[in-house]
Amino acid sequence: MxxxxxxxxxxxxxxxxxxxxxxxxxxxxxxxxxxxxxxxxxxxxxxxxxxxxxxxxxxxxxxxxxxxxxxxxxxxxxxxxxxxxxxxxxxxxxxxxxxxxxxxxxxxxxxxxxxxxxxxxxxxxxxxxxxxxxxxxxxxxxxxxxxxxxxxxxxxxxxxxxxxxxxxxxxxxxxxxxxxxxxxxxxxxxxxxxxxxxxxxxxxxxxxxxxxxxxxxxxxxxxxxxxxxxxxxIGVNSRIELALVETIAQDRLREKAMKGGATLVDPSTVYFSFDTKMGKDVVIEPNVFFGPGVSVGNNVHIKAFCHLEGACVEDKAIIGPFARLRPGTNLAEGVRVGNFVEIKNAQVDAGGKVNHLTYIGDAHIGAGANIGAGTITCNYDGYMKSKTIIGAGAFIGSNTALVAPVTVGSGAIVGAGSTITRDVGENDIVTTRADQKSVRGAAERFRERKQSEKDQKTKG
Missing domain, CATH: 3.90.550.10 (Spore Coat Polysaccharide Biosynthesis Protein SpsA; Chain A)
Known part of the structure; x- marks a missing residue:
């Protein structure tokens, strides 16, 4: 020089x-x-x-x-x-x-x-x-x-x-x-x-x-x-040349990731950003996209069809398939994020599980907490964003709506199908769904009535 x-x-x-x-x-x-x-x-x-x-x-x-x-x-x-x-x-x-x-x-x-x-x-x-x-x-x-x-x-x-x-x-x-x-x-x-x-x-x-x-x-x-x-x-003067340069840049980034100790199952289907940071012994399955600002630790497994942007993923986490991590997401060691889960501006502490069909936004999930399928944090009221806090070891049942701002204490259990609008204490069990009612034999009578209505309509 x-x-x-x-x-x-x-x-x-x-x-x-x-x-x-x-x-x-x-x-x-x-x-x-x-x-x-x-x-x-x-x-x-x-x-x-x-x-x-x-x-x-x-x-x-x-x-x-x-x-x-x-x-x-x-x-x-x-x-x-x-x-x-x-x-x-x-x-x-x-x-x-x-x-x-x-x-x-x-x-x-x-x-x-x-x-x-x-x-x-x-x-x-x-x-x-x-x-x-x-x-x-x-x-x-x-x-x-x-x-x-x-x-x-x-x-x-x-x-x-x-x-x-x-x-x-x-x-x-x-x-x-x-x-x-x-x-x-x-x-x-x-x-x-x-x-x-x-x-x-x-x-x-x-x-x-x-x-x-x-x-x-x-x-x-x-x-x-x-x-x-x-x-x-190569100088870029057209969209065609832009695509060519993108291909070369991606090949360089894929090579860098693999030389650094990551396994790309199908390299040509993985897309990196210029600043993607990748640890050792990471496994990336096909069709994964990294937007800007992503850091991935060691021994992380990212399954197929995931989208990550502005997220930090620490060691031994398992992501996907079909998971989306948006800006501000921080996943601690050993976190599991499953299929069709979206996380935004949220911290999930060590060992936390968010496994199915769930949206977590503007939240803090404690260590070892388990978030059931279909759970959503209702973080936006049309004007302001508010935060949801879930304590360590808490269990959130499936199809729960957590209306922020709200806190669920450590070790608490929230029953499936609940809508939580007030804070839940530590080790409490809370449900908000209506009592189940049964009318004996009503299903058979219902079918007979509806079939009759259908038959009359058809004749008319």
Whole structure:
């Protein structure tokens, strides 16, 4: 890693017209987080002096997402050179020229790796009496070079001689496999002068940042190439490419989970978020989805078709199948949550059981408590949310409605079918259902009467 001060300019002003969306392109999510925030997370590992994000006008949601980093507005979208100039104006707004490394990266390339960017910074260092290159370009070898610009490299010393756009390339240049990714690293002392000399005399009437290589060469400066992987340099310009990047990101996250000691029964059906934390000896069955903010301890078993978001699951818990853990859920060691159970903003202490067809919201379930099938905490009255507290070792019978705010004491038993509106003391037994009544032989008389009514109606 270079010891020289480094800043980064993130180009994120693109409208992404092919996305057909009112959302700024770089705000579309990959693995539960906007693309641009993936890139900023990677840049944060580089110990940068400053990051400037170039946005378009009227993009308040993007400016908020990249805060506290500085933003520069590219009012007219006149190409990458124009965008970097806007970024440099903010970087040098105090009147001094930033003379360190200036990385230029793209907000729609969320898969780029820290190691690749570090390699570019290392390439900016002088080697064996040679001056440090003024420009370093990140290249790659795609399976199909197609319309990518080609990188012309000196065969003897490996210097970058030129970037040739595919439309301008000769047949020999089109045979070159090394292509331009657009990611570049500059000597900040010379970048402003290079930008002022860019010309928009081209078919698009734009200022191309790639022209800086030719200008630097004209001034006698060296330029260099660092090679990256095609996969990490995919830029997202359409929903199709977004789906491709999501697939790659998920494969990385699945691999990380399995290397960390988790068993994925059918890896391709498990979806992680960027921040999912996974312990050892976790078993995850097919079709499980992890939203942002999930932490899973050791020896946890998550059965098929579960959805977890904003939840903490401690060691030895068993979840599902078909369980939903919503934000604010905390399950202690050995908790069991069964099929068709939804839990939100609730603590379930060690050994608690919520096994069937139940909703627990805004609640605290004590250690070893057993919540029967069909139980619900009535936590919302149309205006306010209220809390339900169930003590350790309590037993809540099936089809119970707990109307919050309410407390059930430790060791208490609530009979099935009850509606609890007042607090229940420790070790009390409470039921609220009506007394059962029987009318001997009434069922037979009922059937006879109803059949007669049906027959008369049919004849009529």
């Amino acid at each position: 270079s010891k020289q001060k480094t800043a980064a300019i993130v180009l994120a002003a693109g409208l992404g017209t092919r996305m057909r969306s009112t959302l700024p392109k770089v705000m579309h999510s990959v693995a539960g987080r906007p693309m641009v925030k993936h890139l900023l997370s990677t840049l944060a590992k580089l110990d940068l002096e400053k990051i400037v994000v170039v946005v378009g006008p009227d993009m308040p949601e993007l400016e908020a997402a990249v805060a506290p980093h500085a933003t520069a507005v590219q009012y007219e979208r006149l190409g990458t050179g124009d965008a970097v100039k806007a970024g440099m104006d903010v970087l040098n707004k105090d009147g001094t020229t930033f003379t360190g490394n200036v990385l230029v990266v793209y907000g729609d390339t969320p898969l780029i790796k820290e190691q690749t960017l570090n390699a570019m910074l290392e390439a900016r260092q002088p080697v064996e009496k040679r001056f440090a290159p003024t420009v370093v370009v990140l290249g790659f070898l795609p399976d199909d070079p197609g319309a990518y610009g080609r990188l012309v490299v000196d065969e003897e010393d490996g210097d970058l001689l030129a970037i040739v756009e595919a439309n301008d390339a000769s047949p020999d240049e089109l045979d070159i496999g090394l292509c331009n990714s657009g990611v570049m690293c500059f000597d900040g002392a010379f970048l402003p002068s290079l930008l002022t000399r860019l010309s928009s005399d081209n078919a698009k009437g734009e200022y191309y940042l790639t022209d800086c290589v030719g200008l630097a060469r004209e001034d006698g400066f060296n330029c260099a190439v660092v090679e990256g992987d095609e996969e990490e340099l």
